[in-house]
Structures are given as structure tokens and as C-alpha cells.
Amino acid sequence: MTSIRLLGRWVINSVLRLGRATMFLTATLVGVFWILRRFQLILQQVFAVGVLTVLIIAVSGLFVGMVLGLQGYNTLVDFGAESSLGLVVALSLTRELGPVLTALLFAGRAGSALTAEIGLMKATSQLAGMEMMAVDPIERVMAPRFLAGFIAMPLLAAMFTAIGVLGGYLIGVGMLSVDSGVYWTSMQEGVDVYDDILNGVIKSVVFGFVVTWIAVFEGYDAAPTSEGVSRATTRTVVIASLAVLGLDFILTSLMFSEI
Amino acid sequence: MSQVDKSQDSLIQIRDVGFSFGDHKIYDHLDMTIPRGKVTAIMGPSGCGKSTLLNFIGGRLKPDTGDIRVNDVSVPSLNRRDLYALRKQMGMMFQSSALLTDLNVFENIAFPIYEHTELPDELVKNLVLSKLQMVGLRGARHLMPAELSGGMTRRVALARAIALDPMLVMYDEPFTGLDPISLGVIVKLIREVNDALQMTSVVVTHDVAEGCSIADYVYLLGQGRVIGQGTPEEMSGTKSPEVRQFMGGLPDGPVAYHYPARDYKEDLFQDWPDD
Numbered sequence: 410m411t412s413i414r415l416l417g418r419w420v421i422n423s424v425l426r427l428g429r430a431t432m433f434l435t436a437t438l439v440g441v442f443w444i445l446r447r448f449q450l451i452l453q454q455v456f457a458v459g460v461l462t463v464l465i466i467a468v469s470g471l472f473v474g475m476v477l478g479l480q481g482y483n484t485l486v487d488f489g490a491e492s493s494l495g496l497v498v499a500l501s502l503t504r505e506l507g508p509v510l511t512a513l514l515f516a517g518r519a520g521s522a523l524t525a526e527i528g529l530m531k532a533t534s535q536l537a538g539m540e541m542m543a544v545d546p547i548e549r550v551m552a553p554r555f556l557a558g559f560i561a562m563p564l565l566a567a568m569f570t571a572i573g574v575l576g577g578y579l580i581g582v583g584m585l586s587v588d589s590g591v592y593w594t595s596m597q598e599g600v601d602v603y604d605d606i607l608n609g610v611i612k613s614v615v616f617g618f619v620v621t622w623i624a625v626f627e628g629y630d631a632a633p634t635s636e637g638v639s640r641a642t643t644r645t646v647v648i649a650s651l652a653v654l655g656l657d658f659i660l661t662s663l664m665f666s667e668i
Numbered sequence: 669m670s671q672v673d674k675s676q677d678s679l680i681q682i683r684d685v686g687f688s689f690g691d692h693k694i695y696d697h698l699d700m701t702i703p704r705g706k707v708t709a710i711m712g713p714s715g716c717g718k719s720t721l722l723n724f725i726g727g728r729l730k731p732d733t734g735d736i737r738v739n740d741v742s743v744p745s746l747n748r749r750d751l752y753a754l755r756k757q758m759g760m761m762f763q764s765s766a767l768l769t770d771l772n773v774f775e776n777i778a779f780p781i782y783e784h785t786e787l788p789d790e791l792v793k794n795l796v797l798s799k800l801q802m803v804g805l806r807g808a809r810h811l812m813p814a815e816l817s818g819g820m821t822r823r824v825a826l827a828r829a830i831a832l833d834p835m836l837v838m839y840d841e842p843f844t845g846l847d848p849i850s851l852g853v854i855v856k857l858i859r860e861v862n863d864a865l866q867m868t869s870v871v872v873t874h875d876v877a878e879g880c881s882i883a884d885y886v887y888l889l890g891q892g893r894v895i896g897q898g899t900p901e902e903m904s905g906t907k908s909p910e911v912r913q914f915m916g917g918l919p920d921g922p923v924a925y926h927y928p929a930r931d932y933k934e935d936l937f938q939d940w941p942d943d
């Protein structure tokens with residue numbers, strides 16, 4: 410009996426949260442429209458979000474590319490197809506690993522930081538203080554951060570992919586026996602601008618939207634205590650990661666299934 | 669008891685306000701009138717709803733029943749735009765100071781000015797420096813909020829609250845946790861600011877001595893309503909047992925010290941129903 414009641418409460422709470430999150434998103438998007446006039450604020454946030462994440466993205470991209478180079482080579486060489494290594498690395502990165510891994514790292518690094526920052530501003534009544542100074546925190550604090558995440562995420566994914574391709578090159582050409590020209594030509598011939606690159610970009614844009622939305626909302630909705638902020642931060646990472654993986658499946662099946 | 673002249677010289681009228689947080693009743697038929705141009709202290713035990721009352725006046729909370737009028741407009745029925753316009757004429761010093769932690773002292777005070785005016789930088793600088801001079805912190809303008817002591821934080825918060833020269837300044841517990849010197853400074857500042865800039869000040873506090881030393885008029889809250897009002901002299905000379913209990917700092921009396929609870933004996937000797 411109590412478990413049914415608990416389930417019911419959980420469902421009701423989830424639906425309520427989703428409703429609040431949607432209302433919050435609407436208000437934020439209106440705020441984005443107003444804040445566009447103050448470009449400086451957005452640049453500051455893009456910088457903050459970017460600086461937080463660039464290093465971890467670059468290092469991860471390099472390692473993932475190197476692993477792809479190794480694994481790809483080992484598999485391809487059995488079929489005498491090691492000349493396609495460049496293509497395999499590039500396709501895995503543009504279609505999947507670039508957007509998805511970047512989004513996961515972005516959620517863990519920048520997303521959690523956004524939630525914690527906003528949650529702390531709430532807990533120390535900075536947001537209430539702004540409201541009393543007739544400054545709308547959604548417009549002044551949430552909108553620039555939301556827009557910044559939305560802008561930064563595709564750029565970071567592109568960077569991850571580019572560095573990953575270089576990592577694959579380092580291993581395939583530098584250590585193993587793939588020819589440098591072959592590595593690049595196979596990529597040039599096999600990667601399609603629309604099917605592969607554009608679809609990858611669409612993914613990273615969608616992930617950027619969702620991850621930043623979750624991060625900013627969780628901060629705004631956090632209970633105004635230290636415990637509330639820490640829970641919100643954890644929730645950002647968990648929910649955003651799950652959302653990215655789930656959405657990736659949906660987007661992939663929409664984009665790459667031959668119907 | 670002398671009543672404040674209700675018609676002309678009042679800035680805030682609180683009429684028949686009722687409010688509860690869930691089942692916990694905070695206010696019941698609360699009536700209050702805050703005179704214009706004066707310092708009014710609102711005193712009452714911790715948790716009686718003083719901060720809540722300031723949130724009503726600032727429009728961050730709406731009462732369940734009744735009306736709150738500030739400068740002849742009804743705050744609960746304002747739309748967002750008019751509410752924000754009204755708030756530009758209000759300054760508020762929060763119980764927890766609420767300074768923006770990523771801005772330094774100067775930028776914190778400049779924040780409302782930059783947000784609401786198009787003044788050139790030079791003028792903003794002069795305005796901010798004049799406020800900082802008033803609170804004696806012109807030399808601390810480069811410090812970050814984390815580098816300030818509690819007393820300095822209050823003074824910065826005060827300077828920010830008056831940055832736009834509002835008609836009303838609300839102070840939520842401005843005296844707690846201050847050493848005697850900082851406390852004296854804040855008391856003096858509130859008075860000076862009120863008189864020099866011709867504002868109306870509302871000071872919320874549970875500190876009887878400071879509240880009485882600063883205020884022109886005192887309201888005492890308890891049990892969700894006003895249990896006493898008057899000038900500080902009238903309050904200390906009163907016969908009302910409730911007022912005397914609070915003014916004299918007696919632990920028990922008509923004003924309950926306990927949060928509403930069921931019978932103590934019952935609580936001790938019976939199983940807890942899962943509430």
C-alpha cells in the first residue's frame with residue numbers, strides 16, 4: 410500500500426517538475442530574446458563555460474581518437490582494410506562519439522558547475538536580492554548561461570572530433586603502418602557533409618540545449634540549502650547524462666535508419 | 669496610545685492580512701500602517717513572520733487574504749511590469765546581505781544603477797563613491813564580498829539598498845551578529861540615511877534595545893497579529909503583559925516561546941504517528 414502511494418507521489422512530483430521545467434524554459438527563452446541586446450553578458454558566459462571545459466575536451470578527444478586508431482586498425486587489418494582507418498575514425502567521431510562524449514563531459518564539468526553556481530546564488534538569496542532590485546534573475550542570470558551553453562556545446566563537439574581525428578592519425582600513421590595520404594583520402598571520400606557532419610552537428614546542438622536546460626533549471630529549482638545544492642548538482646549530472654544517451658538513440662534512429 | 673494618522677502621512681497600509689505556510693498559520697487579520705518619512709521598527713519573536721511581512725511589501729509573496737498598499741497601489745494585484753517599477757523605488761537589506769559574490773564592493777553597488785539607468789560611467793562612479801563615503805567604505809571598494817567582515821558586509825548591503833535613492837528602505841535584521849561598534853555604526857547610518865535622503869525606513873528586528881533606540885514608531889508582532897504599537901516611550905511604559913514580556917525579555921508569558929506542538933507529555937509517552 411505504502412509503495413503504491415510512494416510510486417504515486419513520485420509520479421506526481423516528476424510531472425510537476427517537468428511542468429516547472431517547461432515554464433522555466435519558456436521564461437528563459439523570452440529572457441534570451443531580451444538579453445541578446447547585451448552581448449557582453451553572453452560572451453562572458455561562453456568564455457566561462459568554454460574555459461571550464463576546453464582542456465578536458467581536448468585531452469579526452471585525443472585519447473578517444475588514439476584508442477579508435479588502435480582498435481580500428483586491429484580489426485581492419487584482419488580484412489586487409491587498414492586503408493579505411495581514416496574513414497572509420499572520422500565516422501565514429503562525427504556521428505557518435507564526438508557529440509555524445511562531449512555532451513557527457515560537458516554535463517559533468519560545465520553542467521554541474523552551472524547548477525552549483527545558480528543553486529548557491531539562490532541559497533545565499535542573491536537571486537531574491539536581484540528580484541528586489543527589480544532585476545529579473547531569469548533574464549539576467551539564467552538566459553545568458555543558457556545561451557552560452559547552447560553556443561559552446563557544438564563548438565566543443567567540433568573540437569573533440571577534430572582532435573580525435575588527429576589522435577587516430579598519430580596512432581595509425583605514426584605508430585602503425587597506415588599511409589598518411591591514404592588516411593586523409595579515405596576520410597575525404599567517405600565522409601558526407603549532410604549525412605555525417607550535419608547530423609553530428611544537429612546532435613550536438615540538441616544535446617547542448619538539453620544539457621544546459623537541465624543544468625540551469627536544476628540550479629534554479631534547488632532547495633536553498635547546502636544539501637539542496639549538492640543534490641541538484643548530482644541530479645544535473647545523472648539526468649543530463651541519461652537524457653543525452655536516450656536522445657542519442659532517438660536521433661540516431663531518425664537520422665541513420667534507411668526507411 | 670497614539671495612532672499614526674491613517675489617511676495622509678502613511679506610505680504603507682496593511683489591511684486585514686491573513687497568511688499561512690501550509691497548515692502553519694503566520695498571520696491572522698493583521699493591520700498595520702507605516703508612516704512616511706519615519707523609521708518604523710517591527711519587532712517580534714523569531715519565526716513570527718517578520719521576513720515574510722517584508723516579502724509581502726516587496727511583492728515576493730502574496731497574502732492569502734487582505735491587501736497591502738504601498739504609496740497607494742495595491743502590491744498583490746500588480747502585474748509583473750508594474751511590480752518591477754515599484755521595486756525600483758524600494759531598497760532592501762536582506763537578513764543574509766545577498767551581495768553578489770562574483771562582483772566586488774564597487775560593482776555590487778553599481779549593479780542596480782547600471783541595470784536601471786543609462787548614466788555615463790563617470791556619473792555612476794561618483795554616485796557609488798558617494799554612497800560608499802556615507803557608509804565609510806570608500807577605501808574598501810576593490811574588496812570582494814568574501815573578504816569583508818560581517819559589519820562591513822552589512823554596510824555594503826546598506827549602500828546598495830540606497831543606491832537608487834528609493835522612497836522606502838527595508839532592513840531585515842540589520843543588527844544580528846555585530847560587535848557593539850559596528851552595531852552603533854549601523855544604527856546611526858539607518859537614522860542618517862533616513863533623514864538625509866528623506867526616505868521611509870522599515871527595520872525588522874528582534875533586538876528590543878536597538879529597535880527602540882532607532883525607531884520613531886514601533887510595532888510588536890505576536891501570534892499572527894499586532895500585540896502592541898506606539899512610540900518607543902509608550903512601549904516601554906505599557907501595561908500590556910504581552911508587550912512587557914517581549915520588551916523585558918521574559919522567557920514565558922502570554923507569548924508562546926514554543927513552535928506549535930501537541931502536549932509535551934503526550935509526545936514523550938506515546939508512539940509517534942508518522943506525520
Ligand SMILES: Nc1ncnc2c1ncn2[C@@H]1O[C@H](COP(=O)(O)OP(=O)(O)OP(=O)(O)O)[C@@H](O)[C@H]1O
Pocket residue numbers: 689694713714715716717718719720721763841874
Ligand atoms: N518557505 C517556507 N515554507 C514554509 N514555512 C516557512 C517558509 N518560510 C518561512 N516559513 C515559516 O514561517 C514562519 C515565519 O518565517 P519568517 O522568516 O518570516 O520569520 P521571522 O520573523 O523573519 O524570523 P527571524 O527573526 O528568525 O528571521 C517561520 O515559522 C517559518 O517556519
Ligand SMILES: [Mg+2]
Pocket residue numbers: 718719720763840841
Ligand atoms: Mg527573518
